[in-house]
Amino acid sequence: MTGHTWLDLPDDSPFGLANLPYGVFSLPDGRHRLGVRIGDQVLDLGAAARATGLRDAYLDAASLTPLLGAGRPVWTALRRTVTGWLSDPAHRPAIEPQLHPLAEVSLHLPFEPADYVDFYASEHHAANLGALFRPGSPALTPNWKHLPIGYHGRAGSLVASGTEVVRPNGQRRAPEDEAPSFGPSRRLDIEAEVGFLVGAPTELGRPVSLAEFPEHVFGVCLVNDWSARDLQAWEYVPLGPFLGKSFATSVSPWIVPLEALEQARTTPPPRDVPLLPYLDDQDAPPWGLDLTLEVRLNGHLLSRPPAASLYWTAAQQLAHLTANGARLRAGDFFASGTVSGPAHDQRGSLIELAWNGTEPIKLPDGSTRTFLEDGDEVVISATAPGPGGTRIGLGEVTGRILPAA
Template sequence: MPEHRPRELSEGDPFGAATLPYGVFTTPDAPDHPRVGVRYGDFVLDAAAAAAAHGSAHAALLDQPTLNPLLAAGRPVWQAVRAEVRGWLTGPHFHPLAEVTLRLPFEVADYVDFYASEHHATNVGRIFRPDGEALTPNWKHLPIGYHGRAGTIVVSGTDVVRPQGQRKTPADATPVFGPSVRLDIEAEVGFVVGTPAPENTPVGLDDFREHVFGVCLVNDWSARDIQAWEYVPLGPFLGKSFATSVSAWITPLDAFDDARTAPPERTHPLLPYLDDADSEPGGIDLRIEVRINGETVARPPFAAMYWTAAQQLAHMTVNGASLRTGDFFASGTVSGPEPDQRGCLLELTEGKGPYLADGDEVTLTAWAPGPDGARIGLGEVTGRIVPARGTTTP
């Protein structure tokens, strides 16, 4: 039976009333009944049960196996449901977080991955092009991105099988096939689209809130050796498409109002559809922590990102591409100016490694400042590397 939550959360709990992220869960007594839940401290509010008990007009949106019906309902409904949820926090219909099973919270439509950190792009450029310009000529004029694979986005806690593919070092006469030996992480922040947009209807910077439902952490795993051999001239493919891990919790965009911050100073004039000089601050002051096998290896600051999520969405749609409910886009690796703020092993080790070994477990966590000193939490992303199938460990 559902339990009552503790009346008072511990001070500084990042999953208090200012956060209230949404997910999808099942319980041991109803393993075939996934429904929408809201995290509150170390408990999960059964939002479907609470809505039904209170006669909410939105009960049907919450008794669903994914967040997609809620996402599609649009921002006025998102705001109304969030207000109702706050009124349900003193009642029953809570389950201990440790006793539920969390599911992939939304059905992913399309997936776009960006390359929005100037620090990351500069560090990587110096590694790959030590005698040339670190940034490509287009980098300061548009947010660079590519379409990823939606079908291999997995929820936090899912094991990541070491990918196999072709790789070739400069010393090799011909490529070889086998498990990646340079498996890496990429600490990123993702954005979930709710309200769709038809073809040939670009989403302007000021319409960002009308379309984006919420925010989550992302680990966009990367097989650097496979990627290095395959990516010229068309870009990432098998080196990226094997797995992308996302949090089980989607924190509503409105929860980050107190964490809004101006992006870094732009060094090049922007075309009108990307010029956010007169828009609300597009950056979010998220403080990310990366741990490998329990040891903190980096603290990337999302506030340092050159291109904002609103600019990324504007660029995604400026050519006439449509938006669908469940579309998902990620920031690209988040890195800051300091050595301990780099969001991938490629940067942290300056290309030398070591990279991930079988059995390594990677966990990303993050929080942002909220109202009245509160912290706004993002659900963690955890993944453990398991050996490539049918092979020995590299």
């Protein structure tokens, strides 16, 4: 059982008491408020605190960032409080007026981004791209199984789900071109990813160990890291992603607390290369996550990438991110990189699904795609195992492509 609430919710609701994800919403007055989703309603946390006599400045903030910096003991206490509000009928007179139908609110980016790092944690994705771009050579680079490869992205590129994405301009040079040209990307792609929101900060010079992961990561969400493959291919040697990535990265509106994903924790795939001690999780609590993503293009289901297949866990990613002493700040954000599984219908990007344009994707309306066209809408959703055989919902991250400016 997931626990009982005085709200009229089905027992199998993906947004029941076992979930309670956090977000930021506004009513017609436009003021941003902290909220918790329960079913198809949003609880105004600041208003609920005032109605119950709770004095908590974190809950009157316009984003999650102040709460993030408060740390794990505050997060745990707040989750317990919210669960009590929604499960104890004695709180119903005070709490029920602070609930708003989801259809009547606007949702926003739930935190103020500090730093953004994107990883490359899927062996299947890395191997597919290696096969495409380095035929005749090993699919994985020599370092891939020794460390979680990542790059420091642009925090200003993080946008709320539903934000329309303008096709980026940049330099590109096709293999048949003698010289580069400038213009709209012709190979605009998606990347279905899992995102991790950092709360409790650290001091410069202090690494975060695998065991400390839950003390610093507040929760989990979904990410679509839009990628201009032609811009990326021309610019990434020798320093890596730049304009091909920095135009937009969409983030889902609901941050699912780590506590809600206890039943989703799983052992990562077997490692066939010994890991250095700071990354060796053989005897550590497992932080693989059994999330099932779904990728839809214009309403058509393209794939179901399994996050349980990720070779590098989020705990290892955070340990590596801070191994050189880089400090954490409230609102830091990192993503898994494209989630892809071993099967064709588990690939999390169009470049894999259409095999770099050589195997066009057929859509129900008779059209085909190799990469995104203007007007296309992409929706990525996910669920995870919950208590008693239920499913936890992570919501959706959506975006529609507009023509280049």
